[in-house]
Amino acid sequence: xxxxxxxxxxxxxxxxxANLENDIKKCEKGGADIIxxxxxxxNFVPNLTIGPIVVNAIRPLTKIPLSCHLMIxxxxxYIEEFFKAGADSISVHVEGLVHIHRTLNLIKSFGLKAGIxxxxxxxxxxxxxxxxxxxxxxxxSVDPGFGGQKFIxxxxxxxxxxxxFLLKNNLxxxxxxxxxxxxxxxxxxxxxxxxxxxxxxxxxxxxxxxxNIRELRKKAENARRQAQLF
Ligand code: DX5
Ligand code: ZN
Numbered sequence: 001x002x003x004x005x006x007x008x009x010x011x012x013x014x015x016x017x018a019n020l021e022n023d024i025k026k027c028e029k030g031g032a033d034i035i036x037x038x039x040x041x042x043n044f045v046p047n048l049t050i051g052p053i054v055v056n057a058i059r060p061l062t063k064i065p066l067s068c069h070l071m072i073x074x075x076x077x078y079i080e081e082f083f084k085a086g087a088d089s090i091s092v093h094v095e096g097l098v099h100i101h102r103t104l105n106l107i108k109s110f111g112l113k114a115g116i117x118x119x120x121x122x123x124x125x126x127x128x129x130x131x132x133x134x135x136x137x138x139x140x141s142v143d144p145g146f147g148g149q150k151f152i153x154x155x156x157x158x159x160x161x162x163x164x165f166l167l168k169n170n171l172x173x174x175x176x177x178x179x180x181x182x183x184x185x186x187x188x189x190x191x192x193x194x195x196x197x198x199x200x201x202x203x204x205x206x207x208x209x210x211x212n213i214r215e216l217r218k219k220a221e222n223a224r225r226q227a228q229l230f
């Protein structure tokens with residue numbers, strides 16, 4: 001069984017958009033592993049955020065991998081632009097995406113890590129049937145669109161089921177990412193359920209970002225050590 005490293009991924013959606021550089025430097029200081037960038041089109045989700053132009057602007061500021069979470073319709077149209085802007089990994093939502101394998105292959109053709117994202121009530125079969133084309137699977141723990149929403153606890157059994165499926169099918173090199181409502185008080189059960197890429201926005205940016213990243217990692221790694229005992 002592969003035990004994946006815990007990766008802390010602050011979501012810039014909760015950052016200060018008037019001074020992203022300052023928050024990105026704090027992410028570095030706190031030891032973040034990934035910077036999570038939420039791209040929303042006002043169509044797939046009822047909110048508008050940022051596009052490749054912002055990814056391009058922050059790319060020179062840090063060496064931390066940039067992960068773009070595309071909450072947009074027809075994501076295939078924009079993969080090349082995000083690659084050129086400096087993304088290191090891209091996840092696309094399966095809901096409404098007709099050619100999942102083709103889109104994942106397109107992401108990989110640029111040398112990027114590819115992920116699929118599933119909303120909290122999207123059947124796991126979508127993940128089972130395309131897992132072997134993925135580097136990671138993003139299980140949403142809120143309906144996407146906004147920061148600061150409440151964690152939906154069914155994530156826990158979904159993540160456990162998916163981790164077991166990956167184990168049974170020799171696919172356990174694939175990482176599970178959680179996104180939405182991740183906080184100090186639930187991160188342990190989330191890790192025990194098999195997720196190792198931990199996206200957090202409001203849980204990290206409200207208060208002392210540097211300290212919060214370190215604290216979330218500490219709790220997550222404790223839980224991972226406990227999980228190993230079983
Ligand atoms: C929600 C986004 C998340 C969001 C998480 O649609 O995909 O990445 O920033 O924010 P919190 O951690 O505040 O739920
Ligand atoms: Zn996200």
